[in-house]
Amino acid sequence: MSVEVRVDPGRIARLLRLRGGRVERKLRERTARIARIAEAEAPGAMGRYIDWDIREGPRGLEGVITCDHPAVTFVLNGTRPHLIRPRRRNGVLRFEAGGHAVFTRLVRHPGSKPNDFLGRALRMGR
Template identity: 85%
Template sequence: MSVDVRVEPGRIARLLRMRGGRVERKLRERTERVARIAEAEAPGSMGRYISWDITQGPRGLEGVITCDHPAVNYVLNGTRPHLIRPRRRNGVLRFEVDGRVVFTRLVRHPGTRPNNFMARALRLGR
């Protein structure tokens, strides 16, 4: 009696990578874990703007994490010192300092350091 076993690597790879397969389930778990860490690491309310998905990329399935907050670029890359003026021509800026309400026409912002919470979440999620 003889047994003939034929292993076709292409078919095995397709089987593993197909939708709903083992690879997709593991990718989904990891992507969701990294997204939850990013939500926790994000400053202020920015975590509420984080979403994730599994998509078909050029090299197979990919886990994609997105932050749609309007200021995410400034947080990730930081800002240089800059002036802040009111939007309206004769308007004023209103904010609180040590519990006191302050009104002014100009703020000299010192800038912010970069806070790449997305890359940090990726490192922590491994």
């Protein structure tokens, strides 16, 4: 009795990359888990702006996590000390400090340290 097995690596690779296949399901699970970690690690309400998707990339399927918050670049990279002025010419800035409303024409912001919550979520989700 004789048995012959032939393995076609190209066919196996195509089978693994099929939409809805085992690899996509595992990639979907892992991407969703990392996105949940990123939501928890994000400061303030920034976690509500996090979304994820599975896309076709140059080397096959890839999980993509995005944050559409307008200040995400400043949070990820940090900021140097800077001045904050009102947008209107004779306007004032209003914010809460110590439970009281404060009105002023100029704020000297001390800057902020970088907070790479997306990178941290990726490392924690591995």
